[in-house]
Amino acid sequence: MKNERTKQEEKRAFENKIPGKGLSRRSFFKYMGAGIATYFVWTDYLASGILTTNEDNFPASDQLSSWIHLSASGEITVFTGKVEVGQNIRTSLTQVVAEELFLPVSSITLVMGDTQLTPYDRGTYGSLTTPQMAPILRKAAANLREMLLQQARQEWKLGEISLDMEQGMIQHPNNGKKLSYGDLAKGKNLLQKMDEDVPTIEPSKWKISGTSVPKVNGRDFITGKHRYVSDMVLPDMLYGKVLRPPVQGAKLKRANTDKAASIPGVQVVRDGDFIGVAAKNSRTAAMALASIEADWERSSQVSRDQLFDHLVSSAEKGETINPQVSRAFEEAAHKIEQDFEVQYIAHVPLEPRAGLAQWTGDKLEVWTGTQRPFGVQEELERAFNLPGEQIRVYMPDTGSGYGGKHTGEAGIEAAILSKATGQPVKVNWTREEEFKWAYFRPAGLIKVKGAASEQGITSWEFHNYNSGGAGIDLPYIGSNKHQEYHRSDTPLRQGSYRALASTANVFAMESTINDLAGKLGADPLQFRLNNLDNDRLEAVIKAAAVEFGWKRTKTNGNHGFGMACGAVKGGFVATFAEIAVHPESREMKIIKAVTAFECGAIINPRHLESQVTGCVLQGLGGALFESVDFKNGDISNAFLSSYRVPRFKDVPDMKVILVNRKDLPSSGAGEAPIVCIAPAIRNAIDDAVGVKINRLPMLPSGIVPEG
Amino acid sequence: MRINVNDRDYAVEVDGNPSLLEVLREQLDLTGTKYGCGEAACGACKVLINGTPTPSCITPATAAQGKNIITIEGLEKEGELHPVQKVLMEEDVFQCSYCAPGMILTAVALLENKQQLSEQEIIEGMNGNICRCCTYPKIVSALSKITQKDKA
Numbered sequence A: 001m002k003n004e005r006t007k008q009e010e011k012r013a014f015e016n017k018i019p020g021k022g023l024s025r026r027s028f029f030k031y032m033g034a035g036i037a038t039y040f041v042w043t044d045y046l047a048s049g050i051l052t053t054n055e056d057n058f059p060a061s062d063q064l065s066s067w068i069h070l071s072a073s074g075e076i077t078v079f080t081g082k083v084e085v086g087q088n089i090r091t092s093l094t095q096v097v098a099e100e101l102f103l104p105v106s107s108i109t110l111v112m113g114d115t116q117l118t119p120y121d122r123g124t125y126g127s128l129t130t131p132q133m134a135p136i137l138r139k140a141a142a143n144l145r146e147m148l149l150q151q152a153r154q155e156w157k158l159g160e161i162s163l164d165m166e167q168g169m170i171q172h173p174n175n176g177k178k179l180s181y182g183d184l185a186k187g188k189n190l191l192q193k194m195d196e197d198v199p200t201i202e203p204s205k206w207k208i209s210g211t212s213v214p215k216v217n218g219r220d221f222i223t224g225k226h227r228y229v230s231d232m233v234l235p236d237m238l239y240g241k242v243l244r245p246p247v248q249g250a251k252l253k254r255a256n257t258d259k260a261a262s263i264p265g266v267q268v269v270r271d272g273d274f275i276g277v278a279a280k281n282s283r284t285a286a287m288a289l290a291s292i293e294a295d296w297e298r299s300s301q302v303s304r305d306q307l308f309d310h311l312v313s314s315a316e317k318g319e320t321i322n323p324q325v326s327r328a329f330e331e332a333a334h335k336i337e338q339d340f341e342v343q344y345i346a347h348v349p350l351e352p353r354a355g356l357a358q359w360t361g362d363k364l365e366v367w368t369g370t371q372r373p374f375g376v377q378e379e380l381e382r383a384f385n386l387p388g389e390q391i392r393v394y395m396p397d398t399g400s401g402y403g404g405k406h407t408g409e410a411g412i413e414a415a416i417l418s419k420a421t422g423q424p425v426k427v428n429w430t431r432e433e434e435f436k437w438a439y440f441r442p443a444g445l446i447k448v449k450g451a452a453s454e455q456g457i458t459s460w461e462f463h464n465y466n467s468g469g470a471g472i473d474l475p476y477i478g479s480n481k482h483q484e485y486h487r488s489d490t491p492l493r494q495g496s497y498r499a500l501a502s503t504a505n506v507f508a509m510e511s512t513i514n515d516l517a518g519k520l521g522a523d524p525l526q527f528r529l530n531n532l533d534n535d536r537l538e539a540v541i542k543a544a545a546v547e548f549g550w551k552r553t554k555t556n557g558n559h560g561f562g563m564a565c566g567a568v569k570g571g572f573v574a575t576f577a578e579i580a581v582h583p584e585s586r587e588m589k590i591i592k593a594v595t596a597f598e599c600g601a602i603i604n605p606r607h608l609e610s611q612v613t614g615c616v617l618q619g620l621g622g623a624l625f626e627s628v629d630f631k632n633g634d635i636s637n638a639f640l641s642s643y644r645v646p647r648f649k650d651v652p653d654m655k656v657i658l659v660n661r662k663d664l665p666s667s668g669a670g671e672a673p674i675v676c677i678a679p680a681i682r683n684a685i686d687d688a689v690g691v692k693i694n695r696l697p698m699l700p701s702g703i704v705p706e707g
Numbered sequence B: 001m002r003i004n005v006n007d008r009d010y011a012v013e014v015d016g017n018p019s020l021l022e023v024l025r026e027q028l029d030l031t032g033t034k035y036g037c038g039e040a041a042c043g044a045c046k047v048l049i050n051g052t053p054t055p056s057c058i059t060p061a062t063a064a065q066g067k068n069i070i071t072i073e074g075l076e077k078e079g080e081l082h083p084v085q086k087v088l089m090e091e092d093v094f095q096c097s098y099c100a101p102g103m104i105l106t107a108v109a110l111l112e113n114k115q116q117l118s119e120q121e122i123i124e125g126m127n128g129n130i131c132r133c134c135t136y137p138k139i140v141s142a143l144s145k146i147t148q149k150d151k152a
């Protein structure tokens, strides 16, 4: 009985996620059109249980991960809840499917991040698409291939012999006849749960994966045809704007919206503390917003100059430290105790948040650029107290995120305005809004105590206040370690950022390791290699060292060499930097930066190189000059003219080496390569002039302070 | 008021003194031109006004009267991409591509003014445009390709 109910519930839950009436064979094909399809449930992948292939036993919606459909006209459509924010997974996932089906990439369409059409997905973050979604789609495509071969054998009344497939055709072994995939799908309603045991093509035999297939919809972007959410238009659409507090933490006391309401074509929407306006163009909406007179109650807020004290004093109580760690530190001959300060930085996605909403009766559609369309659907459920199946969130390929678009603010605002006005409303955030009302990469204070002898690391105590626990594990051998992340009260709203806290943690770690090597009079490269037990990390270090020429003599007395390495989210990275400090002006210049990266078997070398380059250069901003300035709730550099991001002129002479490990599963690359550039430069500055800069950003003015 | 965009004349409304960017995007539905900062700091909104790359976000629409405006939508001629678009696509330069229209128009003007450009000149000429995905090195190397082609 109990089982029965669960099944029913699962079925209902799943039906909610696709149009028509759920994934019964009939209704699925009614929606998709006749054809052949495979679907995949997470439980298979996670090996946490085996579902029967019994058709009545539908997977719960959050267990379903993807499906692939072949239509009678031969079109392949892949459905995945992952989204494209510029990391080019639309291309790499297409490659993976094309490979298994012996099809050109052009014959495959990916439907991504549409909560009604694609299976539930927690979000596109954490470098999970390549290690998790790519193998699933590969397997699902291989299943489809096997189903097609089976159909062909039946059609031709052949036994279990192998058949050749090429460019969407299956070849008869002896009579020269051919069947297209579409022919085989005609009039069929074949739906099958994916079988884990169907083999996929070996990486050594890849023809499409492993090659630099160009961005699949590249032409649309280069011609300006692609519509980001901020570009979308619906009939009768209004442009919306929302009233913001003057500073963080201010509460609305009263507001007079009469002037705004008197402007022709302007609708004012008030809902508790929410005040917004909608008008037929954004200029009118902006004028209406500016005409609102509002009184705010300000509360005192922590300012930047109190930040680090505040993070430590507000931190939750820590764990007890193993006395062995402390004793080893006390007794060590070579030791270092130092703090690292990490400022808040902003993601600055070039497309600020945008949301477009439309109500049809009690059904809501929202288009928004988010890394978590299903998360936004849940936010909307809560905001409007609506069941999920009445809300559809679409996520067209978006103007980047870098971890900064996990939320759905603009979409919710658009939905509130649309509900009140009865017309579709688009809310495009301004750059200033994006700076002030999105969220930041956390600031942090890191306290490190490290000791080492010729034999290795003898004591390691590492406390990260507020920035996070990601990448906190020291990769070097040593048994006396205490590594702890302390939650604190953050004065500014904070959230995910490319590589999370790994950037901060690796910075503190790799700087301290560098300094310990210095104390011992050891070569920092050799010291690391002696104390690592990680082949993959060692391999990238060596590859980068050779390319960089670590052993060469410096051409100039004011030059310095520095290096850093890190293992983050399945990626292994090492960066080597040569810098120069001008003897009079003390200006720092990067002479050369070499990064080696390995993340298993490479699916698309060109796009991978682009990700690594992008990470290193974006990391350069946070390393050298990016930081959020704030005083008593006011963000004072909320513009691109005052918040500096890397530009063409900031790009140093740089080289990226990709280490391809065809024998290892592929992992993501959008995060790990960001972590090493800061410590490599920091260590190079130390090498050049003996100044240890233990803060991020290191050189807001570009000038190295006197030691 | 009338403005000329991509060799076509359009009647536009300029009540409230909208920026050229707003007029292009909201009245003419030419949304290839992007907003990135609103203060001439990122280059996402650049269009060519009489051949000069100009941030449309700080240009009042009225200032464009009587001038020739080219937007990203106007570069493709009879299905044929502009050489700058072509090389950036062939070299598969962009990630999210949000910066692409502004980058392309800036580069078009740069190459129009001077057929042969050193890498340094490309960097100087493009420095007003931000690519937040930091695809800079590939943009420079792709553009260098067509300036080299011209040399040959």
Ligand code: FES
Pocket (backbone or CB within 6 Å): B034, B035, B036, B037, B038, B039, B040, B041, B042, B043, B044, B045, B046, B055, B056, B057, B058
């Ligand atoms: S939007 Fe005009 S320069 Fe940034």
Ligand code: FES
Pocket (backbone or CB within 6 Å): A086, A350, A399, A400, B094, B095, B096, B097, B098, B099, B100, B130, B131, B132, B133, B134, B135
């Ligand atoms: S490719 Fe994303 S901003 Fe340039």
